[in-house]
Amino acid sequence: MTDPASGANSFDEWTRLSQVIVGRAEYYTAHDLDTSWRLFFFDNVAPTLGNEGGADPLLAIPEQLVDELNEDIAGLVDALTGCGVSVLRPATPGKNVDICSPLWNARATPPLNVRDQTIVLGNTIVETAPHVRSRIFENDLLKPLFYSYFEGGSNWLSMPRPALGRDSLDDAYFRRLGIDVSRATEGETALGIDGLGLELVFDGAQCMRLGRDVLVNVANRNHELALRWLTVNFPHMRFHRLDGIADNHIDSVVVPLRPGLMLLRSPKYLAFLPKEMQAWDVIYPPETDESTFPKYDDFGFVIPIASRYIDINVLSIDEETVVVNSHYPELISVLEGRGFTVVPVRHRHRRLFGGGFHCFTLDTVRAGGCEDYLG
Numbered sequence: 001m002t003d004p005a006s007g008a009n010s011f012d013e014w015t016r017l018s019q020v021i022v023g024r025a026e027y028y029t030a031h032d033l034d035t036s037w038r039l040f041f042f043d044n045v046a047p048t049l050g051n052e053g054g055a056d057p058l059l060a061i062p063e064q065l066v067d068e069l070n071e072d073i074a075g076l077v078d079a080l081t082g083c084g085v086s087v088l089r090p091a092t093p094g095k096n097v098d099i100c101s102p103l104w105n106a107r108a109t110p111p112l113n114v115r116d117q118t119i120v121l122g123n124t125i126v127e128t129a130p131h132v133r134s135r136i137f138e139n140d141l142l143k144p145l146f147y148s149y150f151e152g153g154s155n156w157l158s159m160p161r162p163a164l165g166r167d168s169l170d171d172a173y174f175r176r177l178g179i180d181v182s183r184a185t186e187g188e189t190a191l192g193i194d195g196l197g198l199e200l201v202f203d204g205a206q207c208m209r210l211g212r213d214v215l216v217n218v219a220n221r222n223h224e225l226a227l228r229w230l231t232v233n234f235p236h237m238r239f240h241r242l243d244g245i246a247d248n249h250i251d252s253v254v255v256p257l258r259p260g261l262m263l264l265r266s267p268k269y270l271a272f273l274p275k276e277m278q279a280w281d282v283i284y285p286p287e288t289d290e291s292t293f294p295k296y297d298d299f300g301f302v303i304p305i306a307s308r309y310i311d312i313n314v315l316s317i318d319e320e321t322v323v324v325n326s327h328y329p330e331l332i333s334v335l336e337g338r339g340f341t342v343v344p345v346r347h348r349h350r351r352l353f354g355g356g357f358h359c360f361t362l363d364t365v366r367a368g369g370c371e372d373y374l375g
């Protein structure tokens with residue numbers, strides 16, 4: 001089903017979903033732990049960096065876990081289709097694809113977390129500016145879909161592609177917290193470009209869309225440049241700078257369920273939000289049993305690349321219907337208690353592949369428009 005005939009229309013996270021791209025993970029059999037990856041995931045992986053064994057930057061992921069991930073994604077696709085949503089998929093990635101830029105090389109990441117490299121702002125598809133080198137060509141596998149949306153009347157823009165050289169990434173977020181990231185960057189082999197310095201580097205998942213208003217996490221200079229780009233290119237929208245609410249992605253921190261109600265990781269994040277949102281009703285993540293998170297110590301992955309809050313990373317079908325990980329029954333009960341219809345879908349390896357259902361999807365068509373929900 002590749003029929004995005006009438007273009008994209010997606011302004012928010014909760015109005016009726018009619019079309020969505022769901023990522024795919026064939027051959028996701030390694031993480032390339034280069035310096036850009038280590039810096040990106042430093043918040044998660046810092047305690048174990050250097051214990052992966054050997055100098056090989058590729059951390060192999062056992063095939064069985066990839067198969068299980070793919071089973072769970074198939075379940076997500078079935079559930080969405082069952083809810084009447086049209087599901088589109090990226091093209092299939094190749095096996096063990098190595099990429100090489102003039103400055104570095106990396107093992108390509110499959111297009112699983114499709115939320116990360118694109119933002120849909122109304123009828124415009126915006127490709128963002130990857131932090132992690134192995135992700136720089138990831139969106140190419142979505143291009144067949146982006147062309148169809150473009151032909152259907154959508155606009156299609158791209159942030160300037162970063163060179164991701166040795167001096168491109170800013171560690172200011174960590175420096176501000178007094179955290180030394182030298183363990184992430186030591187052994188850097190990438191080359192630099194004279195005079196380039198910090199670049200515009202930004203992931204789509206640093207935004208949360210609320211109609212005309214968009215929350216934008218700015219944790220460093222890389223992100224600040226992206227906010228400037230967004231403001232210049234979308235003068236009719238209101239971008240709200242969240243000053244370092246997280247290292248990068250925010251969809252396991254703040255997840256709006258409908259105007260006036262959001263999931264929030266903890267009360268300490270309220271102060272980062274626009275004043276109007278601070279008055280919203282909040283659902284905080286209920287305690288969960290750690291045993292629902294598989295352990296990966298056997299193959300050298302002690303602390304995975306997502307926090308346990310990854311399970312608040314839900315996908316809304318509409319204001320009353322939410323897709324939630326069946327491995328988080330505590331959240332399901334809370335949402336049902338609030339009158340939501342929950343569509344439970346199994347998702348085991350969310351902390352290994354760094355994404356929940358919001359990360360794995362890019363909602364391209366929803367009913368809502370450029371409304372003012374904060375007014």
Ligand SMILES: NC(=[NH2+])NCCC[C@H](N)C(=O)O
Pocket residue numbers: 044113115116205249250251252305306307308309310354355356358359
């Ligand atoms: N769009 C995404 N890939 N989001 C995932 C965010 C995970 C977040 N850094 C955490 O540790 O919980």
